[in-house]
Amino acid sequence: MIKHVENPVLEVHDLTVSYARKPVLWDIDLTLPQGSLVGIVGPNGAGKSTLIKSILDLVPASSGYSKLFGDDLANVRRRVAYMPQRESVDWDFPASVLDVVLMGRYGKLGLFKRPRKADREVAHECLRKVGMEAFAKRQISQLSGGQQQRVFLARALAQEADLYFMDEPFAGVDAATEKAIIGLLQEMAEQNKTVVVVHHDLQSVVQYFNWVLLLNMRLVASGPTEQVFTNELLQEAYGGKLTLLTEVSELVQKGQFAAREKQGYRG
Amino acid sequence: MEAFVEFFSLRDPNIRYVVLGTILLTASSAVVGTFTFLQKKSLVGDAVAHAVLPGVCLAFLLAESKNPLLLIVGAFVTGWLSLVVIDTITRNSKIKEDTAIGLVLSVFFGVGILLLTNIQHSGNAAQSGLDSFLFGKAAALLPNDVRAFGILAVLLLAVVGLLYKEFKILAFDKNYAAILGLPVRALELTLTTLTVLAVVVGIQAVGVVLMAAMLITPAAAARFWTDRLSIMLILATTFGVISGVTGSFISYTATAMPTGPWVVVIISIIAGISFFFAPRKGIFFRVRRQMNNRRMILDENILKTFFNLGENDHSFKEARSWDQLLVERHFVPRRLRNGLARLRRQGFLERQSAGWVLTQAGFEKGKRTVRLHRLWELYLTQYLRIAPDHVHEDAETIEHVITPELEQKLQEKLGFPEVDPHQSEIPYR
Amino acid sequence: MEAFWIILTGTLVATSCGLLGNYLILRRMAMMGDAISHAVLPGIVLAFFLTGTRDTIAMLIGAGLLGVLTTFIIDFLHKRGKLQADASIGVTFTSLFAIGIILISAFAGQVDLDQDCVLYGEIAYVPIDLWISNGGTILGPRAIWISGGVLILVLLLISLGYKELYLTTFDPSYAGVVGISVGLWQALLMGAVSMTTVASFESVGAILVVAFLIAPPATAYLLTTRFRTMLWLTVGIAFLTSTGGYVLAVAIDGSIAGAMATIAGILFAIAFVFGPEGGLMSRRKKQATLEESTVSAA
Numbered sequence: 004m005i006k007h008v009e010n011p012v013l014e015v016h017d018l019t020v021s022y023a024r025k026p027v028l029w030d031i032d033l034t035l036p037q038g039s040l041v042g043i044v045g046p047n048g049a050g051k052s053t054l055i056k057s058i059l060d061l062v063p064a065s066s067g068y069s070k071l072f073g074d075d076l077a078n079v080r081r082r083v084a085y086m087p088q089r090e091s092v093d094w095d096f097p098a099s100v101l102d103v104v105l106m107g108r109y110g111k112l113g114l115f116k117r118p119r120k121a122d123r124e125v126a127h128e129c130l131r132k133v134g135m136e137a138f139a140k141r142q143i144s145q146l147s148g149g150q151q152q153r154v155f156l157a158r159a160l161a162q163e164a165d166l167y168f169m170d171e172p173f174a175g176v177d178a179a180t181e182k183a184i185i186g187l188l189q190e191m192a193e194q195n196k197t198v199v200v201v202h203h204d205l206q207s208v209v210q211y212f213n214w215v216l217l218l219n220m221r222l223v224a225s226g227p228t229e230q231v232f233t234n235e236l237l238q239e240a241y242g243g244k245l246t247l248l249t250e251v252s253e254l255v256q257k258g259q260f261a262a263r264e265k266q267g268y269r270g
Numbered sequence: 271m272e273a274f275v276e277f278f279s280l281r282d283p284n285i286r287y288v289v290l291g292t293i294l295l296t297a298s299s300a301v302v303g304t305f306t307f308l309q310k311k312s313l314v315g316d317a318v319a320h321a322v323l324p325g326v327c328l329a330f331l332l333a334e335s336k337n338p339l340l341l342i343v344g345a346f347v348t349g350w351l352s353l354v355v356i357d358t359i360t361r362n363s364k365i366k367e368d369t370a371i372g373l374v375l376s377v378f379f380g381v382g383i384l385l386l387t388n389i390q391h392s393g394n395a396a397q398s399g400l401d402s403f404l405f406g407k408a409a410a411l412l413p414n415d416v417r418a419f420g421i422l423a424v425l426l427l428a429v430v431g432l433l434y435k436e437f438k439i440l441a442f443d444k445n446y447a448a449i450l451g452l453p454v455r456a457l458e459l460t461l462t463t464l465t466v467l468a469v470v471v472g473i474q475a476v477g478v479v480l481m482a483a484m485l486i487t488p489a490a491a492a493r494f495w496t497d498r499l500s501i502m503l504i505l506a507t508t509f510g511v512i513s514g515v516t517g518s519f520i521s522y523t524a525t526a527m528p529t530g531p532w533v534v535v536i537i538s539i540i541a542g543i544s545f546f547f548a549p550r551k552g553i554f555f556r557v558r559r560q561m562n563n564r565r566m567i568l569d570e571n572i573l574k575t576f577f578n579l580g581e582n583d584h585s586f587k588e589a590r591s592w593d594q595l596l597v598e599r600h601f602v603p604r605r606l607r608n609g610l611a612r613l614r615r616q617g618f619l620e621r622q623s624a625g626w627v628l629t630q631a632g633f634e635k636g637k638r639t640v641r642l643h644r645l646w647e648l649y650l651t652q653y654l655r656i657a658p659d660h661v662h663e664d665a666e667t668i669e670h671v672i673t674p675e676l677e678q679k680l681q682e683k684l685g686f687p688e689v690d691p692h693q694s695e696i697p698y699r
Numbered sequence: 700m701e702a703f704w705i706i707l708t709g710t711l712v713a714t715s716c717g718l719l720g721n722y723l724i725l726r727r728m729a730m731m732g733d734a735i736s737h738a739v740l741p742g743i744v745l746a747f748f749l750t751g752t753r754d755t756i757a758m759l760i761g762a763g764l765l766g767v768l769t770t771f772i773i774d775f776l777h778k779r780g781k782l783q784a785d786a787s788i789g790v791t792f793t794s795l796f797a798i799g800i801i802l803i804s805a806f807a808g809q810v811d812l813d814q815d816c817v818l819y820g821e822i823a824y825v826p827i828d829l830w831i832s833n834g835g836t837i838l839g840p841r842a843i844w845i846s847g848g849v850l851i852l853v854l855l856l857i858s859l860g861y862k863e864l865y866l867t868t869f870d871p872s873y874a875g876v877v878g879i880s881v882g883l884w885q886a887l888l889m890g891a892v893s894m895t896t897v898a899s900f901e902s903v904g905a906i907l908v909v910a911f912l913i914a915p916p917a918t919a920y921l922l923t924t925r926f927r928t929m930l931w932l933t934v935g936i937a938f939l940t941s942t943g944g945y946v947l948a949v950a951i952d953g954s955i956a957g958a959m960a961t962i963a964g965i966l967f968a969i970a971f972v973f974g975p976e977g978g979l980m981s982r983r984k985k986q987a988t989l990e991e992s993t994v995s996a997a
Contacts, residue, residue, distance in 0.1 A: 017660055030656045030664055061872045077878075085876040092870045095364040096725060097926040104867050109875030115859050142924040144364070144503040162877070201503060241649065247655055247679060254671045258563060311787040313730055333829045363971060365724075369917050372729040373967060375912035383907065388953035400732065401905020404818065405800060408744045479818075480800075483793035520770075527804050529816075533795035538794035543781045553780055 004227065004236060006226035012037040012166055012197045013058070014193060018067035020057045022049070025171055026065065027053055028218075029248065033225045035199070040192040042202040042212035042228075049219040051201045052088070055168045071166060080110060084164035087154050088171055094143050094216055100154050101139040107161030122215060129160040134180075150174035156184060167191070167198045174203075186212050187255035200270050207234055220248060237240075273523045288522065291416040292408050292514040294423035295475045296484060296533070300510030301430055303485030303504050304492065305461055308441035312486045313368075314462075316352070317375040318469045319481030321352030323382025326403055326473075327389060338418040342470055349466040352378050353369035362606040381476075406477035406530035422471050426464055437461060438499055469556060475514060477530035483511060483537060491541035494548035509629035532605045567670045568609045570639045573618060574669075576628045577636030577697075587632055589624040610684065637697045638677075642689035643669040645680050651691045653682065658691035702945060704826040704840050709941030709959055710898040711846035715853045717933040718910060721926075724916050725868050726995070730785075732912040734792035734891065735898040738769040740799025740817060740905050742896060747807050759897055766893025767886075769795065771996035779831050796905070819956040842902055849898040854890050857930075860884065865926065896985035903956040914963035915940060920975040921967075935965055 008223050009046040011034035028050040035041055043051045056062040059068045060076050084107070107129070108122040118126075130136045133153040139144070146154065151174060159167055167188075173181050185207075188198050192213070202208065208215060208228065215231040217223040217240040224231040224240070280286045324347035329344025332334065359370040367385030402410055411419075432439065440457050442582050448454045476484050483546045492505035499675060514682055517533030535587045546553050576597050580586035591608045595606065613619040628636060643665045650661040672680065689695055718854035723732045746761030771792060776787040801813055808965070822842075830841040857864060863884050867874045871881045899908045919932035933957070943966075945958025951958075 005657075017663065019664070020923070029654055030650065030660060032656065032660055056872075059876050061875055080876070080878040083876065085873060087870065087873055091872065096869050097920065097924050097929050098869060098898075099925065103869075105876075106693075106870070106873065107864075109862050109866055109874075109879065112862070114863070144924060159872075184636075221656070223655060234769065247649070247676070247683060248654070250676060251668060251671060254673065254676070258559075258671060261942075286942060297753040307783075307786055308784055310783055312783075312789045318732075324722075359971065363918055363921060364727075365920065366727055368727050368729040369724040372733050372909055373917050373964070375733065376907060376912075376958055377914060377964030377967070380907050380910050380957045380964065383957030384948070384961050385957075386952070387819070387950055387957060391952045405814065454771040457783075480797055481748060482789055483797070486786050486789035487793065490790050493782075526807065528800065530806075531800040534793050534797035535801060538790065538797065541790055545776065545782070551781070567833055647863055 004226055004231055005222060006230070007034045008036040009036055010037075012039075012072060013199070014071070015054075015058065015069040016067050016071070017046040017064045018057060018069065020052075020053055020062055021065045022053075022062075023254075023256065026252045027220065028057070031067070031214065031222045034188075034198065034223055035225075036153045037197055038192055039194040039197055039214040040212050041189055041197070041199045041216060042208050043199065043216045044202055044205065044208055044240070045217055045218035047203075049240075051203075051218055052170050054216075054218060055085075055170060055199065056203060059083070059168060081162075082165045084159040084162035084167045086159040086167070086172055089148065089151050089155060089174065092148070094151060096143065097126040098143050099139070100130065100135060100141050100143060100146070101126060102160050103143060103154050104139075104157045107158040108130075110162065120232050125163065126157070129157040130154075132160060133157045134183060149177055149180050151178050153180065153184070154188075160187075165196050167196065169198065171198045171201050171203065178246040205237070220245065272598075274481055274519075276521055276537050277519050285522070287413050287416045288408055288411050288518050289515055290418060291411045292475050292518045293470045294416075294420045296488075296510035297425040297507045298426045299468040299472045299476075299484040300488040301427060301482070301503055302461075302464045302505040303475045303510075304489040305430075305437050305441050305501075306465055306485060307489035308499075312489075313371055313482070314356070314464055315469065315485035316482035317352055317356060317371045317378075318349045318688065319473070319485075320375045320382070321378035322346075322349045322466075322473060323372045323384055323403065323478050324348050324378055324467055325382075326400070327382055327385035330397065331385065331402060332390060334394065338415050341423065341677055344443055345470040345473065348378065348641070349469055350463070361504060363687070382478075402477070402528075403473055404477050404479055405528035406473065406480070406521075406533070408475040408514070408521055408529040408533075411474060417472050417482070419474055422467060426467050426471065429460070429464060433457070433459050441499075454695050475518065475529055477528065480530040480534045480570060484514075485536070487537045487541050488513075491544040494544040494551045509537060509540050535643050563670075565609075565612075569613055569618075570611060570635065570670055571599065572601075572609045572634050573628070573636035574607065574631065574639040575601075575636075576619075576626075577640050580628070580633075581640075586628060589622040589627040591625040592674030594625070607644055628676065639669050641697050642672050642677060642680075642681040644694060645677070645684060645687075646672070647690050647692070648684055648687055648696075649680060662689065700827045700867060702949075704964045705822055705955060706847055706941050706945050708822060708840070708842045708902055709944060710938045710957070711843070712902050713915060713940050713959070714909075714934050714935035715846065715850045716899060716911035717919075717937045718853055718857060719888065719895055720865060720916040721919070721929055721933060722868055722888055723892070723912060724781045724920065728913055729913050730788055731773075731889070732892055732896075733775065733909045734735050734788045735766050735769055735893050736905055736908045736912065737792040738795035739763075739765045739897055739900070740796050740835040741765060741802055743900060744799050744802040744806065744812060747812055748802070758900075759894055759958075762900075763890065763896035765795070766896070767887065769893075770886075770889050775875075781874045791825050799905075812907045815906060816901070817906075818904050819907055819954045820900065820902045820904040822955045825902065846902065847899050849895055851892055853895060855888060860887065864888065902958065904960070907956045907960045910960035910963050911937075911940075914960070914967050917961075918970045921970040939966060 014037040015033050018031040019026055031054060039057050043054065053062060054108045057064050071083060104126040105118050106120060108125065110117050112118065129140065130139055133156050135150065135153050135157060152172060156172055172184060172229055191198055209232055212228050215228045216225045217231060217236055224236045272640045277285055306312055324532055325342050325344035325348030333568040335339045356370045356374050357366050359431060360367050394456045408681060422594045434453055439452065444454060472481050472484050488506035488510040491509050492502045495505055496502050513533050513536035516536050518531050519525050521529035534573045549555055575595055579590055579598055603636060610619060614621055618629055618635060620629055648659040650656045650664060651658050687696060738840050742761035742765030743758050746757040748758045756943045772791045777784050801976055803814060812820045825840045825842045825943045828841050830838045830844055836946045863879050866879060867881050867884045875881050896908050915933045915936040918936050922932055923929050940959050943962035945955055947962060948955040948958035
């Protein structure tokens with residue numbers, strides 16, 4: 004069940020991603036409608052984070068491409084926001100909460116320019132949205148896991164983008180915070196912004212998202228939640244690895260093949 | 271040449287001492303270095319090496335002589351201390367390990383330099399030669415030194431020999447070692463002690479500044495030749511000894527030259543050769559394998575094209591012209607020419623007046639490639655839910671990768687299907 | 700006056716190194732600093748040999764190239780050669796440094812450079828090595844001009860690229876997404892480190908420069924949780940290191956650079972034991988309060 008849409012906000016075309024030549028995502032082909040709140044769901048090691056990292060050019064694609072707003076990422080960076088996993092940075096880093104949120108403004112500032120008063124106001128506003136206003140001056144090393152998560156969320160919000168990618172925003176937050184965050188995301192989707200979330204809690208999928216991607220090394224399904232979130236498709240996504248696919252991945256790696264023949268070498 | 275004969279004939283007892291000493295020194299650092307390399311703690315050795323300098327100087331200041339035993343004790347104490355300090359800093363503060371290593375390395379060395387210059391300025395006659403600890407002077411090894419350092423080296427090698435099995439598991443998987451009930455902490459402590467010992471033993475020949483290379487480089491070079499620890503140890507030791515003996519020969523002939531840098535340059539050359547030319551893991555070998563792959567892919571694609579042409583007009587025995595091939599598939603002409611010639615040599619094609627024709631072997635091979643292509647396309651549509659118009663590209667690669675065993679599995683999994691997603695017939699034997 | 704010039708040179712060198720070192724230790728690249736400072740040696744010697752003088756520009760170019768080459772080789776061995784990162788660093792810088800030492804020995808007599816200079820520099824000679832203009836005016840010690848010039852460049856880099864360096868250090872992948880080139884800023888930083896190492900080389904030698912790169916920022920890191928404060932503290936610590944080092948060296952008659960490294964280590968030790976941020980004492984106290992609160996909660 005892979006549903007394609009007209010005028011997608013995100014189009015992923017035949018994307019294959021490899022780590023050390025070993026394909027970890029095979030032929031992902033999907034489109035997402037604007038204004039949707041999308042959950043990427045799948046077992047551990049399914050390649051959920053890899054998919055958004057590849058869309059954001061943080062991990063190179065072996066083949067295929069992604070288009071955001073019908074354009075290359077380089078041309079639309081200002082409309083795209085990212086919230087990485089909390090563990091991806093060192094929280095002993097000498098920075099205050101406000102410093103981190105202000106980083107969300109850097110992309111808009113351009114070279115040599117310092118954040119201005121207006122940027123600070125945006126940052127404070129974003130902190131207020133995530134309920135962290137009182138912590139603006141706090142050092143990030145003194146935050147709890149859930150608070151760190153909210154700071155990262157505020158930073159992504161400060162980008163004032165139209166398309167948001169969030170890698171496990173609910174990991175390690177308490178129930179109240181999770182509720183507040185999802186409320187915020189739903190509100191954004193209502194304003195026609197698109198939010199793509201890597202999510203691992205199956206219980207809350209139906210309640211949270213209106214579009215779901217089921218992923219397990221390949222795209223099992225993509226479409227409106229009620230059509231995709233079925234027992235049958237879930238079983239397919241979670242029903243163990245495709246051993247044959249894994250074996251072929253390993254062969255590709257061992258034989259040092261390029262995951263795709265380059266077009267120029269087409270022999 | 272004369273010097274060469276004189277040195278390597280080992281007639282001169284002094285030279286014998288130097289060579290024996292160098293062999294023991296370099297062998298012990300290569301052996302210990304292999305384990306620290308596998309534990310990914312190579313740079314810790316660098317810190318220890320620099321940190322023995324203040325110990326050597328302090329021992330000299332206390333004893334006012336270059337008694338090898340005292341120098342060894344002094345070096346050992348500060349070498350050990352540096353590891354304790356690194357450990358304390360990383361455990362008890364937000365400082366990360368790389369910073370702690372760099373900090374300890376440079377500060378200990380700074381203290382050493384301060385003491386050394388202080389000794390030099392004091393005008394004590396006994397101090398001359400103390401600075402050979404900086405860059406090493408194998409040729410200056412005295413029988414006394416060789417005895418002291420040699421005993422230490424033998425002791426060290428014996429401990430490694432006794433604990434070989436335990437160290438192996440430790441280097442391979444620390445957690446697994448703990449599960450097996452090995453005293454991991456004690457073993458690590460032993461290994462660190464051995465690292466310090468190896469450094470202490472090696473500095474006489476190589477010097478503190480470049481000692482790290484003797485721990486890291488032989489192991490790094492050996493790693494490119496083998497996956498087995500025992501062979502890796504033998505190779506690392508051999509590499510270390512070769513560079514050590516050659517280095518001391520150079521320092522013997524050119525007395526102004528410090529030994530350490532030469533030893534390090536030689537081991538680096540050995541390492542460079544290993545990085546590039548070692549079978550299987552060397553860079554050239556991997557590049558060549560990729561080229562072979564590309565060639566194999568080209569050959570299979572040519573045969574596949576012949577098969578496709580045969581399918582189109584139901585005749586596999588017909589000769590195909592150059593133009594026909596190029597129309598069927600976008601080959602690079604130069605590559606196609608080479609490929610055709612190669613396939614003819616290998617007996618997959620025959621040259622006829624009208625062009626080239628498949629032999630029986632070529633027919634089978636082309637058929638297999640087409641079969642794998644179509645099987646994989648079917649697999650992708652059935653199991654990966656990829657639309658039929660998106661599977662061709664992927665199959666273009668995978669058709670060259672699949673082994674006969676996987677082919678068997680693929681056929682069974684798909685139930686020996688008749689046609690691919692585009693309704694083309696899948697050719698079986 | 701002599702003391703003044705030496706302490707000033709030491710402070711300038713330690714400040715340039717320390718400011719860049721802040722980024723190195725936060726990027727977990729402290730050992731890259733170590734590697735570059737060793738590996739630029741053959742570049743220095745060759746530039747020395749080719750020009751026959753201590754022409755600073757030639758040395759900066761020679762060593763700058765070597766610095767870039769070093770990062771390239773390490774990257775090559777790691778990525779293409781599949782050699783683990785720590786060993787790539789170790790193999791690369793030891794071999795280049797060894798070549799440098801051999802070159803010095805081979806050109807001994809032809810170049811005004813010796814092993815001692817490599818090991819601990821010649822900061823004691825700073826006051827007598829004067830820069831005299833073509834008109835004959837004495838413009839003060841040459842080393843002051845060189846290290847001062849380098850410090851200005853370093854200051855330019857970190858003030859103009861403040862937010863870029865800050866973000867690429869804290870969260871490189873996020874920087875990439877918002878369109879800040881991680882590779883470019885990494886290259887600029889490494890280029891600055893190479894340049895600073897070379898400029899400091901004559902004063903403190905190739906190895907002790909590592910102490911200047913790492914110890915002051917590591918100390919500052921223990922004293923604050925604010926990045927700007929950390930930078931300012933580094934400057935203060937650089938001054939203390941330089942002054943204290945000079946006093947110590949005079950007191951016990953030893954290498955000034957060695958004494959400066961020693962003082963840098965002592966300052967770190969003090970911060971480590973008594974510092975408010977992650978110092979041993981504060982950790983003890985935190986632990987104690989934590990235990991108290993758990994006890995009272997129980």
